[in-house]
Amino acid sequence: MIPGTEADNTSAPDGNELSAAQYIERLRRIFDRYTSTRFFAMLNACINCGACADACHYYCSEKDPDHIPANRAKQLDHIIAEYFHPLKSKLGFLKPGDPMANPKFEKLYQAAFENCTLCGNCALNCPMGINTGEIMYVARALLFGLGKLPSGLVDPVNTTLETGNYLGLSDEDFIDTVEWLAEEMEEDMGEGFAIPIDKENPEVLYIPHPLTLRDLPFLLMDELKILAAAGENYTLSTHDFDTVNYAFYQGSKENAYTIAHSTLKAREILNAKCLALAPCGHGYRVLNHEMEKIMGTRFDFKIYTLVELIDRYIKDKRLVLEKDRFEGPITYHDPCNIGRRGGVIEEPRNVMRALTTDFVEMTPSGVHNYCCGGGGGLASTGSLGGIRQRMGKIKADQIRATGAKIVVTGCFNCKNQIRDIGKNYELDIEVKSIVEVVAGSII
Numbered sequence: 001m002i003p004g005t006e007a008d009n010t011s012a013p014d015g016n017e018l019s020a021a022q023y024i025e026r027l028r029r030i031f032d033r034y035t036s037t038r039f040f041a042m043l044n045a046c047i048n049c050g051a052c053a054d055a056c057h058y059y060c061s062e063k064d065p066d067h068i069p070a071n072r073a074k075q076l077d078h079i080i081a082e083y084f085h086p087l088k089s090k091l092g093f094l095k096p097g098d099p100m101a102n103p104k105f106e107k108l109y110q111a112a113f114e115n116c117t118l119c120g121n122c123a124l125n126c127p128m129g130i131n132t133g134e135i136m137y138v139a140r141a142l143l144f145g146l147g148k149l150p151s152g153l154v155d156p157v158n159t160t161l162e163t164g165n166y167l168g169l170s171d172e173d174f175i176d177t178v179e180w181l182a183e184e185m186e187e188d189m190g191e192g193f194a195i196p197i198d199k200e201n202p203e204v205l206y207i208p209h210p211l212t213l214r215d216l217p218f219l220l221m222d223e224l225k226i227l228a229a230a231g232e233n234y235t236l237s238t239h240d241f242d243t244v245n246y247a248f249y250q251g252s253k254e255n256a257y258t259i260a261h262s263t264l265k266a267r268e269i270l271n272a273k274c275l276a277l278a279p280c281g282h283g284y285r286v287l288n289h290e291m292e293k294i295m296g297t298r299f300d301f302k303i304y305t306l307v308e309l310i311d312r313y314i315k316d317k318r319l320v321l322e323k324d325r326f327e328g329p330i331t332y333h334d335p336c337n338i339g340r341r342g343g344v345i346e347e348p349r350n351v352m353r354a355l356t357t358d359f360v361e362m363t364p365s366g367v368h369n370y371c372c373g374g375g376g377g378l379a380s381t382g383s384l385g386g387i388r389q390r391m392g393k394i395k396a397d398q399i400r401a402t403g404a405k406i407v408v409t410g411c412f413n414c415k416n417q418i419r420d421i422g423k424n425y426e427l428d429i430e431v432k433s434i435v436e437v438v439a440g441s442i443i
């Protein structure tokens with residue numbers, strides 16, 4: 001339970017087990033909890049200027065007016081009028097209907113879960129500062145209360161809540177894999193190379209992505225090679241080895257808190273000075289920007305995404321890279337949650353310039369970069385693959401215009417999504433994680 005709050009009792013129901021009145025009561029509770037003065041200001045400030053359209057990768061990919069961000073927010077307006085507006089909701093002809101049978105919620109589901117990745121780019125174009133992503137987050141919270149969620153945001157979260165990581169790996173799986181990786185890396189890193197687990201008082205507690213433990217060990221080896229080459233005093237931990245937190249995208253701050261808390265607790269147990277997270281945009285967003293807001297506190301330690309540490313290692317000459325081992329042109333895709341939300345814009349560019357003389361920017365890039373189309377939890381739901389690919393067209397156009405041979409990024413979901421759009425839009429590109437090009441350039 002989030003400290004200082006009452007249990008919100010909003011865990012997603014399995015089906016129609018509540019009466020209509022009970023569902024309405026549940027929605028009211030969630031609405032009160034997830035809205036603020038800022039939310040209502042955003043909801044009522046729209047002047048219909050349309051400036052948000054060109055920031056949204058959905059609209060830019062298909063030019064469909066339904067994909068103008070301001071129009072998504074209107075889907076929530078209809079729900080508010082029916083269920084929560086102090087006057088309208090009491091008018092007889094607008095008597096709130098059974099939410100489980102109300103087609104307005106189907107439209108809201110499309111707007112919030114399928115047609116918005118919560119990327120926040122629209123807010124930068126809006127003269128009124130309206131962030132449709134934040135409005136759609138409230139919509140997700142309401143839909144969560146009705147149990148209306150994409151499958152890709154249900155199973156991984158339930159598995160994490162049950163086992164501590166979204167793949168359900170056991171501590172034994174984790175330790176076996178790490179010991180095997182250490183053996184595999186010994187030839188490259190020197191005899192006796194070891195990967196610390198549960199070391200106390202380290203500088204850095206490193207939280208990997210479980211997919212690298214199960215399916216992509218070469219990526220975890222690259223991450224560990226970087227930490228070891230820089231001489232970092234780090235550890236991995238059995239207390240937490242999952243940087244992923246899909247619960248936030250469900251619209252459940254309660255679940256997001258429960259999952260994030262285990263990472264925070266692991267740091268506390270080991271007395272690590274800071275946390276560093278494997279390249280994962282949303283995991284970084286949840287721990288680095290959302291948890292302090294949810295918990296109403298300020299952390300007295302830093303939370304980094306790995307590229308921030310890499311930039312520092314290069315500046316401090318703890319890591320020396322050889323230029324142009326990878327043939328350019330090379331471009332960099334800014335994950336929304338790391339760039340726009342996290343402000344980590346210059347660090348990856350410093351790193352790219354340290355390893356290539358042929359770096360090219362997308363237009364736009366940095367804080368204004370278009371979402372790849374896989375954010376907001378869309379990447380985790382197979383049935384949303386079609387819409388992800390259609391809405392990735394603007395990203396494909398951006399990449400093609402750079403002439404890049406390699407696209408580098410700092411997020412697993414972005415990497416997979418760009419790999420898929422590369423195939424679908426016949427781009428002649430390789431897509432690499434930033435850790436691959438850094439580890440492959442270490443002298």
Ligand code: SF4
Pocket residue numbers: 055056057058068069072115116117118119120121122123131132133134371
């Ligand atoms: S948050 Fe992103 S995806 Fe959602 S409406 Fe705004 S620009 Fe479009």
Ligand code: SF4
Pocket residue numbers: 045046047048049050051052053069070125126127128129130
């Ligand atoms: S840019 Fe802002 S004010 Fe203009 S239509 Fe979009 S949300 Fe409304």
